[in-house]
Amino acid sequence: xxxxxxxxxxxxxxxxxxxxxxxxxxxxxxxxxxxxxxxxxxxxxxxxxxxxxxxxxxxxxxxxxxxxxxxxxxxxxxxxxxxxxxxxxxxxxxxxxxxxxxxxxxxxxxxxxxxxxxxxxxxxxxxxxxxxxxxxxxxxxxxxxxxxxxxxxxxxxxxxxxxxxxxxxxxxxxxxxxxxxxxxxxxxxxxxxxxxxxxxxxxxxxxxxxxxxxxxxxxxxxxxxxxxxxxxxxxxxxxxxxxxxxxxxxxx
Numbered sequence: 001x002x003x004x005x006x007x008x009x010x011x012x013x014x015x016x017x018x019x020x021x022x023x024x025x026x027x028x029x030x031x032x033x034x035x036x037x038x039x040x041x042x043x044x045x046x047x048x049x050x051x052x053x054x055x056x057x058x059x060x061x062x063x064x065x066x067x068x069x070x071x072x073x074x075x076x077x078x079x080x081x082x083x084x085x086x087x088x089x090x091x092x093x094x095x096x097x098x099x100x101x102x103x104x105x106x107x108x109x110x111x112x113x114x115x116x117x118x119x120x121x122x123x124x125x126x127x128x129x130x131x132x133x134x135x136x137x138x139x140x141x142x143x144x145x146x147x148x149x150x151x152x153x154x155x156x157x158x159x160x161x162x163x164x165x166x167x168x169x170x171x172x173x174x175x176x177x178x179x180x181x182x183x184x185x186x187x188x189x190x191x192x193x194x195x196x197x198x199x200x201x202x203x204x205x206x207x208x209x210x211x212x213x214x215x216x217x218x219x220x221x222x223x224x225x226x227x228x229x230x231x232x233x234x235x236x237x238x239x240x241x242x243x244x245x246x247x248x249x250x251x252x
Contacts, residue, residue, distance in 0.1 A: 001146060003205075004033035005155070005186040005221050006239075006246035010042045010094075011053055014213075014243045019048040025060040027239040031248055035144060036061060036099045037155035037186045043068055044092040045075055054097040065104035069140045071095040071157075082136040085109060096187070098140050098155045105150075106143040110175045111136070112156070112168040119161055134159045139172050139187075143180050151227075152179040156187040165190050169199045182227030188244070189222050202226050206234025206249040213243050221247045 006028075011019040019042075028036070038057060042048040054068040070083035070093035087093055114136050120129035139156035154176055158165040169189065176183060184205075189196050193204045202224040209216035216236065221244060223234075234249040 001034045001148070002032060002248065002250050003035045003153070003184060003186065003223055004031045004246055004248040005037040005039075005188070005223060006031070007039040007157070007188045007221060007242060007244040008053070009040050009242040009244070010045070010048050011241055012048070013241055017047070021049055021051065021056060023240050024053065025056055027241050028057045028060040030239065031061070031237070031246055033061060033248065034101045035153050035184075036063070037153070038097040038099070039155070039157035039188045040094070041068060041097045042094055043070070044090055045094065054099070057097065058099050061099060061101065063099040063101055065102075065142070066097065066099040067104075067107050067140055067142065068093075068097045069095050069109050069138050071136045071138045082114070083138075095138060096140060096155055096157050098142050098153065100142060100144050100153070102147075103145045104142040105145055108141045108179070110139040110141070110172060112139060112158070113164075113171055115159060115161060115164045121161065132161075134161055134164065137168055139175070141176060141179055150180055151182045151184065152176070153184045153186065156189070158187070158189050158191070160190045162191065166195070166199060169196070173200050182225060185224045186222060188220055190220050193219055193222065196222050196224060200224055205229060205231050205251060206247060208234065208236035208247065210236045210245045210247055211243065213238060213245055216245055220244070223247060223249050225251075
């Protein structure tokens, strides 16, 4: 089974202002994933052509089940508020998505702890800290009916504030404690493999730097498991879109 996680940057490249939908679908199709976790996903946003990127990704990969979960509702520069799950299905939103070529028998949405205040962050080439505000964070889990049995796959995009991202990951592990096993936890965790495995107690299925895309220095994107899967092949793949590389792993 091939699992992939990809922070798609709304389907654009760091230098693009708009999305080429054909290039987006070609990039998704090239991953040939059985289960695909996406982060920074737009729905009905002007910057990505007003389309549902999850639906386009599902079409490109041949998914039979899909779920988009909004973290933010509205559009940047206009109304931009935390999503609550009661948004209209066609309303402008931004969040994460999970797609599967195998049937999904159950879904669960988990809204993670939100950091409500601005916090200081030091960035590369910056002598002084900048006060930044994080966005709401969510996770989605699917019970996937594969030919080899049932498993749960979860996807999330955690805070870039290191200590808060760790708290969110601990909260997510607790929320997933009762799901059907085995469990695969994937997404842009905004932390190193050592920290991700240390917090979750899970194994990393592939270790490869994923960010920034041109000359990746760190692995922010992960596929973790609590099961004795064997990694047949794993790689961080550069595609025509995004500032991240897609992390792809074949599990046996």
